Amino acid sequence: MPSRRQFICGCMGALAGCSLFPSLAPAKLIDILPPADPADGLTFRAICFHDVRDNLRAEFNTNNVIDPYAIDTGTLTSIFSWLETNQYHCVPFSAVLASRTGGKPLPPRAVLLTFDDGFRSHHEKVLPLLKQFKYPAVMGIVTSWVDTPADQGVRLSDTLVVPRDTFMSWAEVHDVAQSGLVELACHTHDLHHGAVANPQGNELPAATSHLYLADQGRYETDAEFQSRVQADLGSCIRQVKDRTGFAVRAMVWPYGAQNKAVRSVSTGLGMQTQFTLESGPNTRDVPLDRMRRILATYDIDVGGLERSMREPAENRGEVHPVERAVVVSLDDVYDASPDVQEKKLGDLIERIYHLRPSSVYLQAFSDPTRSGFAQAVYFPNRHLPVRADLFSRAAWQLNTRADVAVYAWMPVLAFAAPENLNGRVEFVAAAGGATLPPGASAVRRLSPFDPAARELVRDLYEDLGKHSSFTGVLFGEDAMLSDFEDAGHHALDTYARWNLPRNIEQIRADPALAKHWGDMKTRYLIDFTKELERIVLDSQNSGEVLTVRTIFPDVVLDPESGRRYAQNYADFVHAYDFVGLLAMPSRQGITSVDSWLDKLSTRAREVPDGARRTVFLLEATDARTTTAIPTERIAEQMRHLRQTGMVSYGYYPDDFAHNVPDAVALRDVMSMRSRLDPSSINALLSANSASGARR
Structure with missing residues (x-):
């Protein structure tokens, strides 16, 4: 599944405020050469093209529908000329492979050209241009499409059949291979399509999804x-x-979707070099089985290509600088009636589409009481009840139809567990015999120190990634340990390895020991969430997994209080893509909300990268009265945050069934996209749907 950024490249954002094909005169940029990537003999850029057509603008003007992944023949010619003029070196695949296996280094500013799907235009239009410029290229072939008899159409999906001559014949494939300029790559035999991946009939990439x-x-x-x-x-x-x-010798993954399991299969078949659709340079630290490529779309011009050639690797926060997040509970979508549930999901997607945020933080577990405790989940797994296999469908539909990034909101410790698993967080009794010590969470949690409990949580995250496609993970607020917990025997064994007493009261009584204890627990929970992130990344159907870690406002304002929760704001900013600040004043009994937000904003600006990585999650419902916060008040808080220099914010919860908060009133402060004419939007969405199976 392409990342959110890749969808934006080919979807509605591409039309805003620009002509369809700006001038492509290379001379304009001759004197503005992009800075060179490291001249280490290993680094190169790759560009991914699809169909190439004459007079593509005329197609758009005639039909008002365009394949967002096709480019005009003149555009491709101009790009080739621009690369030549601006001193790029188009290299063959064999040179890339040699440079990575101890052979001849690549030249500076090396570029690898790739063409996906085996379109007939690759023989009729691309090959002559390659010969003219003496440029080598890689062409990914879908052999089942080439196999299709001449008198039949090529079926790309259940609803889309294209003429047979859309793609090359075997004679034409042989001809491009014999040219001496083209390396043929596997683009699958018959996995370049969606496949039913859940009981609701939702289709996900066939090459990476369990059917x-x-x-x-x-x-x-x-x-x-x-x-x-x-x-x-x-x-x-x-x-x-x-x-x-x-x-x-090379594998080109359909849609750029791949995971650890399929990468291993490809490597075992002799295709260690594998291409995705993640952008950025292929530096020495990018492994051969996850090569990045710039995705060329219908509106590409020299300026866009030049920016792409400058773009750094997709490091945290650089490509995703701003978050506007809506937190959604799937408990509000679920219904025992499939028809009612489908209607609710459609209503949610329509609302998010019109609200236009950047992201939806989608609850992947069932928690009707909103306690933070996962009694069941919304994805197939090995351990917990499945209330409905709903998460994968909702995430895919939100991403492809509403054009938002989807983060799976998951607990870290607050899961129900089998009766024979006793590894729960334990606390020492407080003075006076209080049932719950101060600061301790009332939510039942598994102990992160218990090996069996950790294994259960690992399995759940692996199953989530295996059966779904999404952009990132939101780690819930249950990932905390007060200074009265954990007192279980596995925890005490760990404390002993940290050179601490096996007695929490003794630790708490000594400020130096208490500080060390709090810091070590904070790091322990960070390390555990990073392990869960790697598990999801390995099992995911996409090439990236971003992370958000929630944090209490007390911890942001007072680092000392952070040790009482095993949380640290500065450490979180460094460890995660974003920090979800639970800026919900009614929970704190705050009445002077603006001044409170000012204090939080000031603290965020004091921490390196804090202002850029902190997402203020505002409350849409008063925790004391359960009444809705007026939409205008939420909007005022968002505007106030922007005035203080905070760019990322969102709200919780979203009541889409009752339009609370009001989407129209909130859109100006939540939207990440320019407004487009509805007919243009519908046309482009239709084209994206039709062409999606062809990428």
Whole structure:
């Protein structure tokens, strides 16, 4: 699944405020050369093209519909000329491979050209240009499309069939391979399409998703999934070899979607070099099996290409500088009636589309009482009840139809567990016999120090990533430990390894020990969430996983109080893409809200990167009265935050069923996109839907 940034490149944001094909005169930029990437002999940029058509603007003017991933022949010619004029070196795939295996270094400003899907235009239009400029390229071939008989259409999905001559014949594939300029790559045999991945019939990328076998009422096993992918890629490799005589050495993943399991399959078949659709340079630290590529879309011009060639690697916060987040509970979407549930999901998507935030923080677990405790989840897994297999469908629909990034909101410790798993957080009794010590959470949590509990949480995050596609993870506020907890025996064993007494009261009585204890627990929970992030990344159907860690406002304002929660604001800013500041005054009994927000903003600006990475999560419901906060008051708080230099904010919870907060009234302060004419939006969404299977 392409990242949010890639969807924006090909969707509605591309039309705002610009002509369809600005002038492509290379001379304008001759004297503005982008800074060179490291001249280390290993770094290069790759560009991904799809179909190439004459007079693409005329197609748009005639039909008001355009394939956002096709480019005009004249545009491609201008790009080639610009690369030549601006001293880029287009290199063959063999040079990239040699540079990574101890051979000849790449030249400075190296570029690899790639063309996906095996369009007939690659033979008719691209190959002559490659010969004219003497440029080598990689072409990814979908062999089932080439196999289609001449008198039949090529079926790209259940609803989309294109003429057979959209794609090359085997004779044409052989011709481009014989040119001496083209390296053929595997783009799968028959996995370049969506496949049913849940009981609701939602389609996800076939190459990376466990299929839902409706006739058997179950999902593919891991073994079945890997066997299917291996058989398909093996078939592609064999056919290319048999038909052209050339051995395939590279894998191009459809939609850029890949994960650890399929990368392993590809490597085992001899295709260690694998291409995604993540942008940025391929520096020495980018592994061969996750090569980045710039995705060229229909509106690309020299200016856009020049910016892309300057773009750094997608480091945290650099490509995602601003968050405007809406927190949504799937408990509000779920309904026992499939028809009612589908209607609710449609209403949510329509609301988010018109509200136009950057992200939705989507609750992946069931918690009807809003306690923060996961009694069940909304995705297939090994341990907890599945209330409905709803998360993957909702996340995919929000991303592709509402054009927002989706973060899976998950607890870290607050999960129900089997009766035989006793590894829960324990606390020491407070003075006076209080049931709950001051600062301790009333939410039941698994102990992060208990190996069995940690394994259960790891499994849940792995299952979430395996069965869903999403942009990031929001770690819930349950990831805390007060200075009265954890007192379980696994925790005490850990404290002993930290050179602390096996007695919490003794630790609390000594300020130096208490400080060390709080700092170590803070780091321990950060390390655990980073481990969960890596698990999701390995099992995900996309190339990136961003992270948000929630934090209490007390911790932001007073670092000393942070040790009582095992949280640290500065450490969170450094460790995560964003910090979700729970700026909910009614929880704190705050009445002077603006001055309180000012204090939080001041503190954020004092911490390096704090202002850039902190997302103020404002309350949309008063925690004391359960009444809705007036929409204008929420908007005023957002404007006030902007005046203090805070750029990222959102609200919780969203009551989409009752339009609370009011979407129209809030859109001006929440929207991340320019307004477009509705007919243009609908046309482009239709084109994106039609062409999505072809990328």
